[in-house]
Amino acid sequence: MPSTIPVAPASCDEVDPGTLSVEQARQHIEALITPVKDTVTLNLTQALNQVLAEPVASPINVPPHRNSAMDGYALRAADLPQQGTVALTVIGTVFAGQPFAGSVGPGECVRIMTGATVPDGADTIVMQEHVQRSADSLTLGTGHCQGQHVRHPGEDIATGQTVLQQGKRLRAAELGLLASLGIPRITVRRQLKVAYFSTGDELQSVGEPLGAGQIYDSNRYILYGMLKDLGVELIDLGVIRDDRAAIEAAFLAAAEQADAIITSGGVSVGEADYVKTTLDKLGQVNFWKIAMKPGKPLAFGRVNDALFFGLPGNPVSVLATFYLLVKPALQRLAGQDAVTPVVVRLPCAESLKKRPGRTDFQRGIMANDANGNLVVRSVGMQASHILSGMSRANCFIILPRESGDVTAGSLVEVMPFEGLMS
Ligand code: AMP
Ligand code: MG
Numbered sequence: 001m002p003s004t005i006p007v008a009p010a011s012c013d014e015v016d017p018g019t020l021s022v023e024q025a026r027q028h029i030e031a032l033i034t035p036v037k038d039t040v041t042l043n044l045t046q047a048l049n050q051v052l053a054e055p056v057a058s059p060i061n062v063p064p065h066r067n068s069a070m071d072g073y074a075l076r077a078a079d080l081p082q083q084g085t086v087a088l089t090v091i092g093t094v095f096a097g098q099p100f101a102g103s104v105g106p107g108e109c110v111r112i113m114t115g116a117t118v119p120d121g122a123d124t125i126v127m128q129e130h131v132q133r134s135a136d137s138l139t140l141g142t143g144h145c146q147g148q149h150v151r152h153p154g155e156d157i158a159t160g161q162t163v164l165q166q167g168k169r170l171r172a173a174e175l176g177l178l179a180s181l182g183i184p185r186i187t188v189r190r191q192l193k194v195a196y197f198s199t200g201d202e203l204q205s206v207g208e209p210l211g212a213g214q215i216y217d218s219n220r221y222i223l224y225g226m227l228k229d230l231g232v233e234l235i236d237l238g239v240i241r242d243d244r245a246a247i248e249a250a251f252l253a254a255a256e257q258a259d260a261i262i263t264s265g266g267v268s269v270g271e272a273d274y275v276k277t278t279l280d281k282l283g284q285v286n287f288w289k290i291a292m293k294p295g296k297p298l299a300f301g302r303v304n305d306a307l308f309f310g311l312p313g314n315p316v317s318v319l320a321t322f323y324l325l326v327k328p329a330l331q332r333l334a335g336q337d338a339v340t341p342v343v344v345r346l347p348c349a350e351s352l353k354k355r356p357g358r359t360d361f362q363r364g365i366m367a368n369d370a371n372g373n374l375v376v377r378s379v380g381m382q383a384s385h386i387l388s389g390m391s392r393a394n395c396f397i398i399l400p401r402e403s404g405d406v407t408a409g410s411l412v413e414v415m416p417f418e419g420l421m422s
Contacts, residue, residue, distance in 0.1 A: 019063035035335040038190040049231025050188035051335040056164040061154035066118045069149045074122035075109040077146035088138045092271040167337035189335040195258035197237035220265040245319040265313035267276040267297045293358040294384035295321040314384035345411045349377040352406040363393035
């Protein structure tokens with residue numbers, strides 16, 4: 001028994017020299033990642049959210065043919081009047097997708113729709129608003145330029161040009177781009193498999209009544225949503241009780257099936273935290289204190305061949321640590337190029353409480369004020385179990401480690417969520 005009772009620090013966030021900054025944690029994690037190598041060739045729709053394994057060169061010119069950018073008339077620049085007006089004969093009409101069979105001679109023109117192939121002989125388009133038409137005769141004046149309103153083959157993308165680099169995650173825009181080039185199948189890195197489970201004797205699954213002292217397991221649903229957005233294959237291992245044997249069995253099962261394992265809970269210094277003891281036995285795992293709020297404790301390392309992330313138990317900490325540390329790591333593991341999150345400086349519309357010691361990732365709402373200027377404010381309560389605030393948030397307000405309270409009107413760093421919630 002110590003002869004004196006330990007004194008609590010004035011602030012539980014006081015600077016602890018043993019903690020890592022978020023950036024240091026990110027670098028340590030990055031150093032341990034080897035991206036998956038295997039590739040698969042998939043139909044475009046199956047490749048959504050997967051990572052390109054090789055660069056893609058265009059097999060065609062875009063646009064593929066010379067076409068009109070306007071509704072109007074296709075004619076020869078040599079017929080454009082230097083002064084006064086000129087009359088041309090309309091010899092036909094050309095619609096998009098239906099090329100004109102003939103060619104445009106001197107003194108002639110063809111009515112043309114946007115996107116239609118410019119007929120042979122013609123090299124210039126005059127907008128329909130700039131002409132006078134009567135029967136088969138067209139009258140136009142000066143002010144037109146040779147070659148105007150003509151889109152040339154390959155002007156957007158030339159045959160052989162690289163349009164996407166390897167390491168690119170394929171989203172809606174990329175699928176559209178690949179389809180526009182007529183590419184039906186694409187080679188991507190194989191999909192990551194991620195196993196996840198929650199730990200805690202107090203956790204009840206949704207659909208069951210809550211017993212005394214129980215809470216619902218929300219973390220598995222948070223992880224489901226965030227992992228789904230990342231395009232990984234999900235392996236849900238459920239809720240694991242705070243029981244040494246059950247946790248060990250869950251880890252071994254997870255490591256067998258998955259490239260990465262994510263757990264929540266059991267990484268702090270609580271008495272039933274068997275995650276730590278199990279990992280000490282099974283893997284090479286570091287237990288970090290990260291100078292971030294929410295989300296101080298984090299376990300990271302390997303269990304057999306699988307990468308392991310042990311997230312804190314509080315749901316907001318799960319969201320924050322996933323977003324800031326796990327997501328970039330899984331993106332790298334999947335072979336995606338590193339993504340640098342955008343951070344903007346915005347005036348804070350209200351004062352914020354902050355204790356020096358950790359970097360705060362407060363949940364905020366960016367919105368236009370009455371003058372149309374973008375400002376940020378807090379969602380309100382910032383404790384790490386307040387999921388309702390997280391659900392209203394569209395950004396993190398990042399307050400540096402050493403900073404104290406923020407006064408209303410000062411500039412703060414804001415990281416908008418991308419696809420997390422909005
Ligand atoms: P722990 O790190 O296991 O001590 O958990 C820290 C806090 O998070 C406790 O209040 C837990 O009840 C809570 N918690 C842990 N896991 C979950 C979960 N899956 N869903 C909701 N809350 C959780
Ligand atoms: Mg627990």
